[in-house]
Amino acid sequence: xxxxxxxxxxxxxxxxxxxxxxxxxxxxxxxxxxxxxxxxxxxxxxxxxxxxxxxxxxxxxxxxxxxxxxxxxxxxxxxxxxxxxxxxxxxxxxxxxxxxxxxxxxxxxxxxxxxxxxxxxxxxxxxxxxxxxxxxxxxxxxxxxxxxxxxxxxxxxxxxxxxxxxxxxxxxxxxxxxxxxxxxxxxxxxxxxxxxxxxxxxxxxxxxxxxxxxxxxxxxxxxxxxxxxxxxxxxxxxxxxxxxxxxxxxx
Ligand SMILES: Nc1ncnc2c1ncn2[C@@H]1O[C@H](COP(=O)(O)OP(=O)(O)OP(=O)(O)O)[C@@H](O)[C@H]1O
Ligand SMILES: [Mg+2]
Numbered sequence: 215x216x217x218x219x220x221x222x223x224x225x226x227x228x229x230x231x232x233x234x235x236x237x238x239x240x241x242x243x244x245x246x247x248x249x250x251x252x253x254x255x256x257x258x259x260x261x262x263x264x265x266x267x268x269x270x271x272x273x274x275x276x277x278x279x280x281x282x283x284x285x286x287x288x289x290x291x292x293x294x295x296x297x298x299x300x301x302x303x304x305x306x307x308x309x310x311x312x313x314x315x316x317x318x319x320x321x322x323x324x325x326x327x328x329x330x331x332x333x334x335x336x337x338x339x340x341x342x343x344x345x346x347x348x349x350x351x352x353x354x355x356x357x358x359x360x361x362x363x364x365x366x367x368x369x370x371x372x373x374x375x376x377x378x379x380x381x382x383x384x385x386x387x388x389x390x391x392x393x394x395x396x397x398x399x400x401x402x403x404x405x406x407x408x409x410x411x412x413x414x415x416x417x418x419x420x421x422x423x424x425x426x427x428x429x430x431x432x433x434x435x436x437x438x439x440x441x442x443x444x445x446x447x448x449x450x451x452x453x454x455x456x457x458x459x460x461x462x463x464x465x
Pocket of ligand 1: 233236237238256257258259260261262263264265
């Protein structure tokens, strides 16, 4: 997507969250644009998942603002986050293994025929069109989700998120438990989502992956954003020293 087409989708301002005595987020600021892949990196316990859970409405921050397409919220609940187009893509969760792919894409929002019957034909046709559009490869639309690989299940979860109006897709360590081929498929899917104009946040410990995917990198350390930089303007070694604290950290 051309630079000019990027739009500010979400802003985080001075977000704070403590768990008892642990200050997980100490005033985080972040801007997220459509058509851009933003990587969030940081050491174990830096606050990455806490940040993502706040955006997905899975937890309530203590203070700060989440601004989505210009609308300001102090907190979100999961339903609200989904309605605003914020989707966290989990690999297995929220999918039903014993049902086929099309059923999973439409789960809970099945189209009806004559307002009475579930329109299975439409579910299958729409799902095929969606998988083609997203360039997600699956063996057959009729395959049971439980028989798919982790990467393919992630594809189904992405298709479902987009079908439900997802505009920002958040991946927390999407390839952590994957083999080489699955990882490659997942990364190419994430890349194509950015190109298609979705906003994408990916949390990853794999800097090679981060540098090959993301346009910008947000480095978090001890609950604070050290910096958010263009991938083109920084080296992996510089990112490592910002993650570990060898570089200067805001106080
Ligand atoms: N439910 C919880 N109760 C208490 N403390 C928590 C809870 N969740 C997270 N923490 C603490 O908050 C801090 C931030 O945790 P968080 O899970 O956001 O880190 P992370 O950056 O996602 O780490 P990782 O890379 O290991 O996934 C850590 O010190 C963690 O121990
Ligand atoms: Mg985490």
